Amino acid sequence: xxxxxxxxxxxxxxxxxxxxxxxxxxxxxxxxxxxxxxxxxxxxxxxxxxxxxxxxxxxxxxxxxxxxxxxxxxxxxxxxxxxxxxxxxxxxxxxxxxxxxxxxxxxxxxxxxxxxxxxxxxxxxxxxxxxxxxxxxxxxxxxxxxxxxxxxxxxxxxxxxxxxxxxxxxxxxxxxxxxxxxxxxxxxxxxxxxxxxxxxxxxxxxxxxxxxxxxxxxxxxxxxxxxxxxxxxxxxxxxxxxxxxxxxxxxxxxxxxxxxxxxxxxxxxxxxxxxxxxxxxxxxxxxxxxxxxxxxxxxxxxxxxxxxxxxxxxxxxxxxxxxxxxxxxxxxxxxxxxxxxxxxxxxxxxxxxxxxxxxxxxxxxxxxxxxxxxxxxxxxxxxxxxxxxxxxxxxxxxxxxxxxxxxxxxxxxxxxxxxxxxxxxxxxxxxxxxxxxxxxxxxxxxxxxxxxxxxxxxxxxxxxxxxxxxxxxxxxxxxxxxxxxxxx
Amino acid sequence: xxxxxxxxxxxxxxxxxxxxxxxxxxxxxxxxxxxxxxxxxxxxxxxxxxxxxxxxxxxxxxxxxxxxxxxxxxxxxxxxxxxxxxxxxxxxxxxxxxxxxxxxxxxxxxxxxxxxxxxxxxxxxxxxxxxxxxxxxxxxxxxxxxxxxxxxxxxxxxxxxxxxxxxxxxxxxxxxxxxxxxxxxxxxxxxxxxxxxxxxxxxxxxxxxxxxxxxxxxxxxxxxxxxxxxxxxxxxxxxxxxxxxxxxxxxxxxxxxxxxxxxxxxxxxxxxxxxxxxxxxxxxxxxxxxxxxxxxxxxxxxxxxxxxxxxxxxxxxxxxxxxxxxxxxxxxxxxxxxxxxxxxxxxxxxxxxxxxxxxxxxxxxxxxxxxxxxxxxxxxxxxxxxxxxxxxxxxxxxxxxxxxxxxxxxxxxxxxxxxxxxxxxxxxxxxxxxxxxxxxxxxxxxxxxxxxxxxxxxxxxxxxxxxxxxxxxxxxxxxxxxxxxx
Numbered sequence: 012x013x014x015x016x017x018x019x020x021x022x023x024x025x026x027x028x029x030x031x032x033x034x035x036x037x038x039x040x041x042x043x044x045x046x047x048x049x050x051x052x053x054x055x056x057x058x059x060x061x062x063x064x065x066x067x068x069x070x071x072x073x074x075x076x077x078x079x080x081x082x083x084x085x086x087x088x089x090x091x092x093x094x095x096x097x098x099x100x101x102x103x104x105x106x107x108x109x110x111x112x113x114x115x116x117x118x119x120x121x122x123x124x125x126x127x128x129x130x131x132x133x134x135x136x137x138x139x140x141x142x143x144x145x146x147x148x149x150x151x152x153x154x155x156x157x158x159x160x161x162x163x164x165x166x167x168x169x170x171x172x173x174x175x176x177x178x179x180x181x182x183x184x185x186x187x188x189x190x191x192x193x194x195x196x197x198x199x200x201x202x203x204x205x206x207x208x209x210x211x212x213x214x215x216x217x218x219x220x221x222x223x224x225x226x227x228x229x230x231x232x233x234x235x236x237x238x239x240x241x242x243x244x245x246x247x248x249x250x251x252x253x254x255x256x257x258x259x260x261x262x263x264x265x266x267x268x269x270x271x272x273x274x275x276x277x278x279x280x281x282x283x284x285x286x287x288x289x290x291x292x293x294x295x296x297x298x299x300x301x302x303x304x305x306x307x308x309x310x311x312x313x314x315x316x317x318x319x320x321x322x323x324x325x326x327x328x329x330x331x332x333x334x335x336x337x338x339x340x341x342x343x344x345x346x347x348x349x350x351x352x353x354x355x356x357x358x359x360x361x362x363x364x365x366x367x368x369x370x371x372x373x374x375x376x377x378x379x380x381x382x383x384x385x386x387x388x389x390x391x392x393x394x395x396x397x398x399x400x401x402x403x404x405x406x407x408x409x410x411x412x413x414x415x416x417x418x419x420x421x422x423x424x425x426x427x428x429x430x431x432x433x434x435x436x437x438x439x440x441x442x443x444x445x446x447x448x449x450x451x452x453x454x455x456x457x458x459x460x461x462x463x464x465x466x467x468x469x470x471x472x473x474x475x476x477x478x479x480x481x482x483x484x485x486x487x488x489x490x491x492x493x494x495x496x497x498x499x
Numbered sequence: 500x501x502x503x504x505x506x507x508x509x510x511x512x513x514x515x516x517x518x519x520x521x522x523x524x525x526x527x528x529x530x531x532x533x534x535x536x537x538x539x540x541x542x543x544x545x546x547x548x549x550x551x552x553x554x555x556x557x558x559x560x561x562x563x564x565x566x567x568x569x570x571x572x573x574x575x576x577x578x579x580x581x582x583x584x585x586x587x588x589x590x591x592x593x594x595x596x597x598x599x600x601x602x603x604x605x606x607x608x609x610x611x612x613x614x615x616x617x618x619x620x621x622x623x624x625x626x627x628x629x630x631x632x633x634x635x636x637x638x639x640x641x642x643x644x645x646x647x648x649x650x651x652x653x654x655x656x657x658x659x660x661x662x663x664x665x666x667x668x669x670x671x672x673x674x675x676x677x678x679x680x681x682x683x684x685x686x687x688x689x690x691x692x693x694x695x696x697x698x699x700x701x702x703x704x705x706x707x708x709x710x711x712x713x714x715x716x717x718x719x720x721x722x723x724x725x726x727x728x729x730x731x732x733x734x735x736x737x738x739x740x741x742x743x744x745x746x747x748x749x750x751x752x753x754x755x756x757x758x759x760x761x762x763x764x765x766x767x768x769x770x771x772x773x774x775x776x777x778x779x780x781x782x783x784x785x786x787x788x789x790x791x792x793x794x795x796x797x798x799x800x801x802x803x804x805x806x807x808x809x810x811x812x813x814x815x816x817x818x819x820x821x822x823x824x825x826x827x828x829x830x831x832x833x834x835x836x837x838x839x840x841x842x843x844x845x846x847x848x849x850x851x852x853x854x855x856x857x858x859x860x861x862x863x864x865x866x867x868x869x870x871x872x873x874x875x876x877x878x879x880x881x882x883x884x885x886x887x888x889x890x891x892x893x894x895x896x897x898x899x900x901x902x903x904x905x906x907x908x909x910x911x912x913x914x915x916x917x918x919x920x921x922x923x924x925x926x927x928x929x930x931x932x933x934x935x936x937x938x939x940x941x942x943x944x945x946x947x948x949x950x951x952x953x954x955x956x957x958x959x960x961x962x963x964x965x966x967x968x969x970x971x972x973x974x975x976x977x978x979x980x981x982x983x984x985x
Contacts, residue, residue: 096550109549116543118550217549221780250552251782329780332582335593336547340646352644356586379584379775388777 017042018178019493022087022235023262025181029076029086036076036086040069040130043088047132047179050499055154056173058093059101060133068130075128083238085128090180092171093134094141095121095226096215104217105137105149105167108337108344108363118215119247120184120226127242132180136170139365140334141186141219143167144194144437147428148367155424156199157496158462162421165195171229172199177499182230182239188219189322190416190441192227193453197416197465200455200494202482203229204236207472208448209254211240212247218333220326221252223445232492233454233482237261240475256473264476265483270304272481275409279315280440286419289464292457293415296466296485300413303484310409312401317394318443319435324378324391325446330368331375337363370431399447402469411481412469415440416453420462444469452478455491463494505743506707509735510715511670512662515677516655516697517687518631519562525630525654526553526596533693541633541648547591552781555580559654560785562686563603563628564795566656569680569802570623572607574792580628580782584775588646589633597657599776602627603785604656609680610804611672612822621673622661631655656686662701662712667731671724674698675826679803682828689828691722698727702734704742713738714748718755718762726757733762806831814844823852829866833873840877843884850876854897871900879908892917892969920971926963926979929971933962934983944984956980 017039020028028034044062051057065088072086091097094104096114103109117125124131138148146169147153154169156162157177164173168185172195175183185192187205196203205227213224228239241262246255274297281290297307339345339359346362349355364372378387405412417437427434444451449472453465466485470477486492524531527544544551567574579601582594604626613619633648658677664670678696681687688695703715718734721727738748755762778784801809803825810821824834830851838847855876859869879896882888888896888908896911905911912918920926934941937959944955956977963976 094550102549104549112549114548114550116548116551214552215550218781249554251554252780328777331775332584332592332594332777335584335586336549336591338586338588338593340588341546341591342548352588376584376775379777381773381775384775384777 018046021232022084022181022230022238025087026083026085029072030081032076036069036072036130037066039086040065040088040132043132043180046177050177050179053155053160054157054173054177054179055152056136056170056177056179057090057133058103058105058136058151058170061100061131064100065130065132068125072128072130080128082127084124084242086130087181088130088132089124089182089184090132090135090171090174091121091124091184092137092168092186094137094186094217095134095184096217097121097131097134100131100134102134102217103150104141105139105151106364106368107150109217110150110344112343114215116215119212119249120216120243122215123242123245124184129242135168135174135183138167138169138191138367140217140330140368141167141188141191141224142330142367142371144190144434145422145424145427146170146195147424148365150365153424156421156462157499158200158421160498161423162462163198163424163426165198165417165421167191167195168203168229169195172196172201172203175199175201175229175231176496178495182228182235184226184239184243185229186216186219186224186226187441187445188223188225188326189438189445192229193441193451193465193467194417194437196229196453197455197467198421198463200463200465200491200496201229201231202233202236202452202454202486202492203227204240204452204475204478205444205450206240206244206475207254207450208445209252210450210473210475211243212245212250212253214247214249218329220329221333222329223322223326225445232486233452233479234262234265234486236452237265237479237483240479244475254473259476261476261479264480267480268304269300269481269484272300272303272305272411273409274300274305274307275310275405275412276307277310277312277315277405277412277414279312280414284418284436284439285415286459288459289415289417289419292459292464293413293466296456297413299485299488300481303488308409310405310412312398312405312443314394314397314401315443318398318446319439321391321394321398322438322442322446323374323435324387325395327371327375328378328388328391329375331372331379334364334368334372339363367431395446398443402443402447402449403471406471410470411477414467416465416467417441420459420464440467448472450475450478452482454482454485455494456485456489457491458494463491507704507735507739508707508709509665509731510662510703510705510712511664511666511731512701512715513658513660513664513670513673514699514701514717515658515674516631516699517566517658517681518695519559519654519656519686520688521556521558521562521654523556524652525556525559525628527652529652531653535649537636537645537647538649541651545591545648545652547593553596553779555782555785556654559628560603560787561795562654562684563626563656564787564792565684565686565799566626566658566681567604567607568796568799569684570604570607570609572623572626573605574787575601575603575605576787576792577601577784578603578628578787579784580779581776582779585772587632587635588644589635589648589651591633591648591651595630595632596779596782597629598627601784609673609676611669611676613672614668616819619663619669621663624659624661626656626658629655629657662703667728667735670700670731671728674724674727676803679825679827683800683803685800691724694722697722700727700731700734702731702738703748704735704738714750716748716751716753718753719765720755720757722757726755729760730755730762733760803828803831810844814838814848816844816848820848820852824848827866833866833869836873837877837880840874841880841884843880846880846883847877850880854894858897858901870903871897875900875907882908882912886919886921886972886974888912888917888919889969889973892919917970920967921975923975923979926967926971926975927983929966930959930963930976930979930983933959933966937962941984956984959984
């Protein structure tokens with residue numbers, strides 16, 4: 012058995028190998044655990060590795076395969092962003108606040124993987140409470156970009172992107188509130204999909220901004236992502252914002268021809284701030300789509316430039332309330348020897364949260380406070396509706412919208428950590444899909460200075476299948492998604 | 500003591516928290532039953548554990564709608580839950596999920612009957628749905644506080660009135676009516692001692708005739724109608740004295756202690772929080788379809804006002820009697836059952852409001868725990884009506900029934916031999932004895948004119964009844980006496 016080739020296998024290939032007994036889940040799982048052992052101390056992708064649990068699940072998977080009870084994901088090792096609550100396994104959310112937190116319940120997403128017979132290798136590094144785009148805000152230290160370990164992997168699902176890019180897991184889950192699946196996917200050269208808001212249940216996901224958070228697959232290909240989304244998507248009565256809508260088989264339409272696909276390129280996505288080399292990668296990718304039969308036209312999303320401002324009001328506002336439950340009273344970090352109740356609150360929160368989280372709580376509380384609500388929160392909600400309207404209007408003429416995922420490739424660790432506004436502007440192309448609730452995906456489209464660059468594709472609500480089809484066809488025609496960091 | 504020379508008017512508005520009697524909580528599947536061991540009825544959602552999400556309990560929505568229909572209010576077909584942010588140990592999420600801008604129940608009204616028997620309308624500003632908080636326990640923890648989150652997430656409707664009451668009696672009449680409405684609807688058990696209905700009163704005073712409202716205070720923790728009346732009167736007095744002594748009323752929240760009859764300041768307006776309300780992103784707006792509204796409308800029970808009207812129109816009760824008897828669900832049900840069993844509504848009304856109310860009061864009992872059932876009382880009424888016993892003997896029978904000396908009126912009448920004597924011969928024999936024993940009175944009677952005779956016959960009736968040990972039919976006694984006396 013060649014480890015290298017095993018770790019390059021697609022999920023579909025792994026599934027076939029497991030079913031044909033060419034490979035056992037225990038062997039496969041062990042091989043990933045070995046790689047984690049060898050590489051994680053350097054890459055810092057995992058916060059928690061669960062070898063015993065993983066091997067136990069692998070054994071059960073092998074038994075299920077023998078018994079003929081296997082689903083397509085049975086026996087395949089995955090890892091989850093450390094904000095999906097996992098019963099009995101620590102869920103830290105990248106924070107000191109939850110360093111001691113073991114949930115007594117399972118998130119719907121991870122439960123769906125469990126039910127499908129998948130193996131869990133462990134929990135992945137992330138920016139604290141999913142706040143950040145570089146993974147530098149993790150209490151556990153930054154995960155490192157396997158393409159260049161001096162570089163950030165992107166965030167907040169940085170650990171997930173690193174684990175997939177470095178072949179520490181067959182694939183991983185992430186969450187995306189303003190680009191947290193797509194941006195690290197772009198920077199680590201993998202495929203990441205943020206589904207339509209309401210497509211995947213948020214039950215058991217530690218909330219950052221409830222109206223924007225959405226879990227998505229992070230994988231080496233669109234095909235892998237499709238297989239994962241088949242398991243992740245669907246109605247959940249435990250999440251009131253989850254849509255009761257049939258889930259198609261996302262793998263069934265991967266091979267639809269793209270002839271006639273109408274691509275819109277928003278002129279606002281090719282403006283100042285975009286690295287010209289990234290622009291070239293995106294334009295080359297679009298040219299590839301034209302070769303596949305797609306047509307291209309320039310479109311406009313006139314209110315897009317307001318998206319960062321609106322996002323950095325709405326997301327912190329929701330976060331300021333979502334994070335109030337971390338008060339040192341019932342769970343999580345509690346300061347030593349509190350003098351009284353106020354001291355307990357103040358010190359537990361001051362000591363338990365990192366600085367970016369505190370920044371956002373302050374911004375959010377300010378935006379909601381009496382006298383400022385209309386000027387900030389209410390106005391941001393209006394902008395949000397306008398941004399959505401822009402997209403809906405654009406989709407009258409085009410089937411998908413394409414552009415860069417991030418304005419630049421990965422940058423050095425520490426480069427922007429003192430400049431939050433520069434950091435926030437890195438989200439400029441991803442945020443609007445969250446504000447509009449649209450599905451969006453990043454696929455590897457090229458390299459700049461040896462670092463991966465992603466193409467972003469945005470589709471109308473609930474058209475994930477269209478995204479995956481477009482991504483898969485691109486990956487049939489190109490090999491960017493097969494490139495891997497030399498060091499792994 | 501300073502005596503007031505100015506005429507003052509009090510202005511009173513109420514905020515009432517009504518615990519809805521759903522089986523499970525407003526946003527989780529945990530039980531709402533009262534009295535369980537601390538924290539045994541709080542699930543992960545109630546504890547505010549990270550990653551948990553609320554799902555609205557449809558039954559709570561239905562109950563709030565029924566309340567709205569019960570007070571003739573508009574139902575907001577799109578209503579929105581918001582987060583009210585503040586830190587407190589018994590508030591697990593650090594915010595209360597409640598409604599502000601778009602409450603489920605809009606403006607409505609409740610009519611009450613005043614002491615002068617006129618009808619007064621109290622307007623309801625709105626009613627909204629929200630979750631209850633847990634309880635902080637400050638005793639038994641050696642300097643620390645305990646938290647019981649069993650109550651956290653219990654569904655409440657908060658009802659806010661306009662400042663339409665002018666004295667404590669009006670406020671209490673309103674509170675009783677509201678109690679009757681929610682218990683009639685079956686949306687609340689109405690148990691004030693367990694906090695199922697919690698009344699907060701806003702009180703201000705102003706010189707009689709002045710349009711502008713005075714500064715108001717809010718008094719909380721009024722867990723009985725009696726305490727409510729006392730606390731309001733005390734607060735009105737306090738404010739008048741304060742102003743007349745040259746002081747000013749501060750806007751504050753006051754906590755009333757029923758045991759000591761003292762209210763103390765809890766917090767002033769300056770200490771009030773900025774609650775940073777915003778729509779809860781975990782919950783979609785509640786959209787109420789017309790079909791749902793119509794279904795609930797069809798399920799509505801007879802409301803106290805309608806019942807009162809029926810008592811007047813169909814059962815022939817007076818306005819006042821009908822108001823009293825329809826005022827509380829348990830009383831109204833009892834009365835109707837007794838009237839039905841006894842076949843005489845007016846008689847039943849007199850008994851329920853008279854002898855029964857008096858005896859319950861003396862024994863400090865609620866009608867719901869009355870030892871004499873409505874059916875048994877009705878049976879007693881039937882025996883009055885068919886002349887088996889007189890009204891006077893009925894009181895004896897009732898007393899025996901109250902003490903459990905017999906399962907029904909007939910048993911008691913039988914056992915004690917209280918059956919009324921209706922045999923003409925037997926009554927005549929008694930009368931003859933009475934007349935023979937009182938020759939002087941007979942002489943005086945016969946010498947008197949018709950006007951005086953009317954009064955004098957009472958003496959002979961009394962003597963005859965006494966001689967019959969109360970069992971002689973009073974009507975027959977009267978009739979036979981007049982005949983014999985000539």
